[in-house]
Amino acid sequence: REVDDTFDVSACVREPIHKLGGVQSYGALIGVRDGKIVVASENAGTVLGVPEPRGAVTRLLTDWQMATLAALADADTGQTAMMPVELGGVGSGRRFDVTVHRADGLLVLEFEPASPAGEFASAYAPVRQALVRLQRAGTVAEACQEAVREIRAITGYDRVVAYRFESADGPGEVIAEEVAAGWEPWLGLWFPATDIPPQARRLYEHNWIRVIADVEDETARLVPEVLPDTGEPLDLSMSVLRTVSDFHLEYLRNIEVTSSMSVSLLSGGRLWGLIACHGRARKELSPPVRSACEFFGVALSLQLASLREHDVTSARERSRQVIAGLLADEPLQPAGLKDLMDCDAVLVRTNGDLTVHGDGLGPEAAAALLAALPDTVAGEIWSSECLADDLADMPEKGPAGVLALRSGAEGDVVVWVRAERTVARRWATDPSRPITMGPHGRRLTPRGSTAVFLASVRGHSMPWSTTDLVMAAELGRAMMASALANARRLSALNA
Ligand code: BLA
Incomplete structure (x- = not known):
């Protein structure tokens, strides 16, 4: 069966993994408010070597120690605050490393056995x-x-x-x-x-x-x-x-x-x-x-x-040279745009005319894709490596990933597209199957390398790299600058 x-x-x-109501038993926790121990882990007496730590905290630690710990907790160093402590009152002489922070209005002290000097x-x-x-x-x-x-x-x-x-x-x-x-x-x-x-x-x-x-x-x-x-x-x-x-x-x-x-x-x-x-x-x-x-x-x-x-800076330097060469041709050549980065096709719409250069996307599918892309302002880029996740109205047979640059007003746009990636990932466990019981409980085990599960990545393209994104952003900037220069030239001629 x-x-x-x-x-x-x-x-x-x-x-609620932050509120499981307990600590690992090799250490002990106490929470203090107004000098009183309000909460303690059930092992605190054993770990600290004192009778049940209840009531006034001064029975354990001196005022000076408490003040120092409170100051540490409030120091806001961004890292865990810790200091070695020798118990003052009962249990006098026992040494611990105490880590301290504030939570729920309490000063929370966590005691671990003192580390060697x-x-x-x-x-x-x-x-x-x-x-x-x-x-x-x-x-x-x-x-x-x-x-x-x-x-x-x-x-x-x-x-x-x-x-x-x-x-x-x-x-x-x-x-x-x-x-x-x-x-x-x-x-x-x-x-x-x-x-x-x-x-x-x-x-x-x-x-x-x-x-x-x-x-x-x-x-x-x-x-x-x-x-x-x-x-x-x-x-x-x-x-x-x-x-x-x-x-x-x-x-x-x-x-x-x-x-x-x-x-x-x-x-x-x-x-x-x-x-x-x-x-x-x-x-x-x-x-x-x-x-x-x-x-x-x-x-x-x-x-x-x-x-x-550093990657961004060097990508920017490289892209400036490539783009300068590309913009020297007027009008912009789709072939040149496609070579800017690794992609399957590029769509260019200028003054309402749509050109598709590359494989896998007919004119209708291209128009449907453009209609589905979110509105961005000129010069801005939008990218996705999984359109099925990122677009509400994903056209039926589209690519898996796009990088879109709105290159001017009036719906001018350059869109690089990538098909679903064909390189399989090596999974430690079959990602498409429900989680089942392992030998010790409820979890599929990531097993030996012989059991490595190869799966293509459904609906995802290869990711757009930092270089790709920088390249597109730089192109946008250069196109805006050259459009502006042209407009200036025109108005100077007309004047
Ligand atoms: C926590 N899961 C974690 C942590 C890691 C992993 C690193 C952080 C806690 C730790 O340091 O051990 C998983 N460990 C990995 C992965 C690698 C690794 C992916 O070495 C690969 C290199 N886990 C499950 C399922 C559930 C689950 C099905 O597989 C839910 C039922 C839960 N994992 C889960 C929970 C935590 C966790 C709840 C938080 C544990 C905690 O901090 O209390």
Whole structure:
């Protein structure tokens, strides 16, 4: 008898992963308001080595320590604030690394076993050297490769990959990897969008690092379960010990991973990708090493931004020369426009006349496509690599991608089109099938390389590159300038 083992992904998307009401049990959390402990993880007494921490926080920490921690929480450095602390009152002499932030009007303190003295310095030195190497990287791939090598060296995880999203909520590709011998290589593999639900992606834009020490850990629940004033569990968005979604734990078990860490890579405040790390054994990263990784993620994000900037500048320089040659011919030659970038056809409409140059698009289909494109102002470009997703009234048999430049007033337009891409992607799992139970639970496992699933990308063209977009924008600028110059010449003649 067939068992229906398919799984409803919408459950995932709705899960409030920032309010699961618990922390990983290797550390303890307390939340303080007006000097009183309002909430604590059930293991706080055990971890801190004191009787149930309730009531006044001064029984644990001195006023001076609390003031310093509060100042740290408010310092707004953009990174996790942490300091070594020796307990003052009961439990005097016990040492912890305390990470601090504010949430729901509470000062939230997270205690982890003190890291060995000097660990910060020893984690920081290699990071400084790695930053220099990172800055020398000339491409995104090189920078990511340097980053995964470095993060693996400072943490010792078995697998470290750089994972880049195709779009904010889309699937992604492993673009760099450092992996222990005997682990299956993931470089070049695509993973479906559902592997990381949208609310997790939003969370990772604010909290840049998460460590899962042990997938078999028993969560330490927060007491009380809900805060009296909000009626909801404490918001753990910025917590470092936050307990993890069961769905994700099952995913990790299915790929035979016990510990993990991921660091956000951001571009303009949006999640661009992740450095994802996996370990076969349990692993608690000490706060100094965790901070070093977080810092490295920020540095890599900045380097990626500067590389993109550099790509844009050099594309702009190259395009100016090509475009100057193109505009020397009057009127503009469609063949020349088509050669500007890799495409299947180009449509040009000037003064109401439509020319199609290239393959795969008849005059009627071309006119239907132009009618469906959104209105933009002259000089502006609009692009899509999946018209079926991006256009409300997508004509029946159109191309998959377009790059449109409104080249003047009166509906003048240049449109480059691309057909559906034929290059297949290598998926770690069949993206078109429903999610089913893996050996340990509800998740298809990304399996061995023999099981890699090749699928063409339905409805998508090859993406438009930065160079393509810059080329079109520069052309728009040059055409406007030359139109303006012509108009001036005409009015001078008429005068
Ligand atoms: C979280 N999923 C994650 C995270 C990663 C992935 C990196 C971040 C947490 C972490 O650091 O471990 C997925 N890991 C990957 C991918 C690669 C990798 C794609 O190494 C490829 C290189 N996951 C599912 C399904 C659901 C799901 C079907 O596959 C929903 C039912 C949920 N994934 C899910 C949730 C989280 C998550 C809820 C958030 C976990 C948390 O932060 O609490």
